[in-house]
Amino acid sequence: AQSVTQPDIHITVSEGASLELRCNYSYGATPYLFWYVQSPGQGLQLLLKYFSGDTLVQGIKGFEAEFKRSQSSFNLRKPSVHWSDAAEYFCALNQAGTALIFGKGTTLSVSS
Amino acid sequence: GAVVSQHPSWVICKSGTSVKIECRSLDFQATTMFWYRQFPKQSLMLMATSNEGSKATYEQGVEKDKFLINHASLTLSTLTVTSAHPEDSSFYICSASQGLAGVYEQFFGPGTRLTVL
Numbered sequence: 355a356q357s358v359t360q361p362d363i364h365i366t367v368s369e370g371a372s373l374e375l376r377c378n379y380s381y382g383a384t385p386y387l388f389w390y391v392q393s394p395g396q397g398l399q400l401l402l403k404y405f406s407g408d409t410l411v412q413g414i415k416g417f418e419a420e421f422k423r424s425q426s427s428f429n430l431r432k433p434s435v436h437w438s439d440a441a442e443y444f445c446a447l448n449q450a451g452t453a454l455i456f457g458k459g460t461t462l463s464v465s466s
Numbered sequence: 467g468a469v470v471s472q473h474p475s476w477v478i479c480k481s482g483t484s485v486k487i488e489c490r491s492l493d494f495q496a497t498t499m500f501w502y503r504q505f506p507k508q509s510l511m512l513m514a515t516s517n518e519g520s521k522a523t524y525e526q527g528v529e530k531d532k533f534l535i536n537h538a539s540l541t542l543s544t545l546t547v548t549s550a551h552p553e554d555s556s557f558y559i560c561s562a563s564q565g566l567a568g569v570y571e572q573f574f575g576p577g578t579r580l581t582v583l
Contacts, residue, residue, distance in 0.1 A: 386570075397559060397576035398510075405569055444509060451563055451570040453500045456509045 356381050358445050360457035367435045368465050375430040375460050377419075377445030385447040387428040388454065389419055392442045401443075404428065415439070440464045468494045470562045472575035479550055480583055487545045487578045489560030495540035496562035500572065501533075504557040513558075516543045550582040 359378045367373050379385065386405050390398040402413025409421040419430045428445060442461050446454040469492040479485050489499055497518050502510040514524045514535050522535035532554075534546040543562075547554055557579050561572040 390574075395579070398574045400574075403571070448570075448572070450568070451498060451565060453512045453515055454510075454561070454572060455512075458509045 356385075356447070356455055358447055358455055358457035360443075360445055360460050362460045363458070364461045364463065366463040366465055369437050370434050373430075373432045373435045373439070373462070375443050375445075375462070377428045377430065377457060379426050379428065379445075379447050381426075381447060383449070384423065385449055387419075387421060388446045388448075389413065389417070389428075389430045390444045390446060392444065392459075394441075398444070401430070435462075435464055437464045437466065468492075468562070468564050468571075468573040470560065470573045470575040472558075472560055472578050474578060475576060476579040476581075478581045478583065481551050482549055484546055484548045485550055485580060487547075487558055487560075487580075489543045489545070489562070489575050491541045491562040491564075491573070494562070494564050496543075496564060497540060498563040499537060499543040500561045500563070501535060501543075501545050502559045502561070504559060504577075506557075510559060513545075547580065550580070552582045555580055555582045 357380045388403045389401040401417045402411045404411045404421045411419050442459050444459045445457040448454045471490045473488045499516045501513045504510045513528045514522045516522045516535050516537040518537045524530045537543040559577040561574045
């Protein structure tokens, strides 16, 4: 079955520290992979996406993600977290033109 | 980039009334639009897939007679919550799919918060 797993429900990181949010997927082929961020009461903002090619993907706001086929993972990273990064993060996948399948999300808190 | 709008951004209605939510792709044509629902502190769940000019495809467990979807043009899809009840209170988000050179990407609207009293 197609699925996205975000193992960490809640993560707290100190401001300025590095961040890694985990995402694993189950899919029959290589899917398109996405990371979205959502602030409370707001819609989704696309951070980055992977369709094919270079497995290290750069996104907005200093985020990057690495696609690892052997581990069925697409982890999100940021070298230095800012207080404004506190939000809900969703990993998602699909195939061409199909609906997105979302993980349950990881809540990021940033401590000072 | 491609922009998707939703209207209204929030709505409060009485139990038993119907509410229509519009989803528009402003600068591109979308043959396929998707409707998602998000409960507080939860992820997005697909409700239905809407294709222009044809009937929507609903996910298992979603009542098609309660959540009426119309995709009358390549830039507009509407979701009507009929006879709304408090348990229908949720955040409804649409997305529109754009295909370029064989690559399809979805663009999300800002969402509509529905509160049923």
